Amino acid sequence: MTDSHSDREGSTHFGYSEVPLSEKQHLVDDVFHKVARRYDVMNDLMSGGLHRLWKDTFAAKVNARNRKGFKHLDVAGGTGDVAFRIAKASGPDAEITVLDINGDMLEVGRDRAREKGIDEKLEFVQANAESLPFPDNHFDAYTIAFGIRNVPRIQIGLEEAHRVLKPGGRFLCLEFSQVNVPGLDKIYEAYSFNVIPAVGKLVAGDGEPYRYLVESIRQFPAADEFERMIRKAGFRRTGYERLTGGVVAIHSGWKY
Template identity: 45%
Template sequence: MAACRLLGSLPVGLWGRNGLFVCRRNLVAPVFVRARSARAEEKQTHFGFEKVSESEKAEKVYKVFKNVAKNYDIMNDAMSLGIHRLWKDALIRMMNPLPGTKLLDVAGGTGDIAFRFMDYVRMQQERQSRQAVKSNQSPSWQQISDFYQQQNKSDSDLGSKAVICDINKEMLKVGRQKAEQLNYSEGLSWVVGNAEELPFDDDKFDVYTIAFGIRNVTHIDHVLQEAYRVLKPGGRFMCLEFSKVQNPVISRLYNLYSFQVIPVLGEVIAADWKSYQYLVESIQRFPDQEEFKAMIEDAGFYRVEYSNMTSGIVAVHSGFKL
């Protein structure tokens, strides 16, 4: 971008050995060198264990998820032995959403959280209707027929909506295809957007979720501020993320597995060692449970708490906007 902007203002261009050189009167200025030094001047951050400029990190993260999109679900199952499904189920049970809840799932990728949310809300709706019929000792045919009609109502009729927002078009594309295959036609919207600058109005959603997404962003504090902004007062923030393992023996085994097995699986299944090496490194660099809790509190959330799962391999952090 910096190079493009520079180029826009300059009239002549020539390719040199070290990149593009531009001539202006008697001045020969190496644009790439300037672009590189502009990047060097930019704030530094981490991409896994590597130190990079902030803009470089965003590009690299985009590339990782573009590369893994097609194999994302298979790899998730392979890496976690399917346990990611249980963690995601647990997140929805903790949320316990009622029919009518509006969910924003940020970094929603291929839709795993949103699909579970829709299933759960539908189940709640059916349970409520069944209880209403049962509580009536001798329901009329009309009541029974209303009950079955209610069951056939689509999710949008029930008023529940899930918006899946992700910065990566490829991930969303795979998610949409999955939604079609699984028949989630109603109540879902797919939006390309950056968690650090959400394309939504203030006070819009009842619940905000981010699952395995926040460790990939450049500024966690911006993401938390945005979550706070788009939630309605009374709304709930929930984050499912890898965390710090509590048991030292499990921690050692887990580290061994992460660094020795996951990149190998990435190479074997998806022919992509680097992306999975990054995923493992990004997990190591993410703040621990207490540190992250403090960050959520700093963003203005109340009643912030967390629950560890699988000995703290992952944790769900939750807080409310009052």
């Protein structure tokens, strides 16, 4: 189901369920309230630990090193995984803003930033990706990792990303995609629906949040369709790079 269809009908998907558009954000929030303190465990379960390498590759594309006055926005990044990588690579005057709608996730990120001694370099903001509390043309780069599929109105979220970026700014999105390697797709399907929820229940005591996350991956647009959505939001020089046989993709676009 595409985002435009969801807007038109006043409903959208929550995993494989159809829900009123107005209810999705609350349902997604509930999922992340449940997993906030076990977020790293969740990502390890979802990716077999590969999310760490994917995020290294993703953050490196921001190219934050030696950019004076660099301003970066990481959306749906509450626990700081991507922002910490960018902060480490950027100069001393860089401003890194971590935005998330979920306060529990942000609290995890603040705690981790203090432990790493980099909390002064980061600002944590609780807000909605569909209504960013920043002026137009403000940031040099925008990242969102494994978060765009949880935004109820994806097209509006993309348009907001375009609005807050400076001309010449770059949009980067890391998201689960569609496996395009024969054989691997069947293995990945079985792992996703049979292993992840079961292990999630064993480790976290509740398998349902993990089942939703697996289902949400299957409901997300194919890579070429998502690229069209990025272009519709106003971005140019768009493209995507598949990693690990298409398990994830890094999408990119530039604001002119």
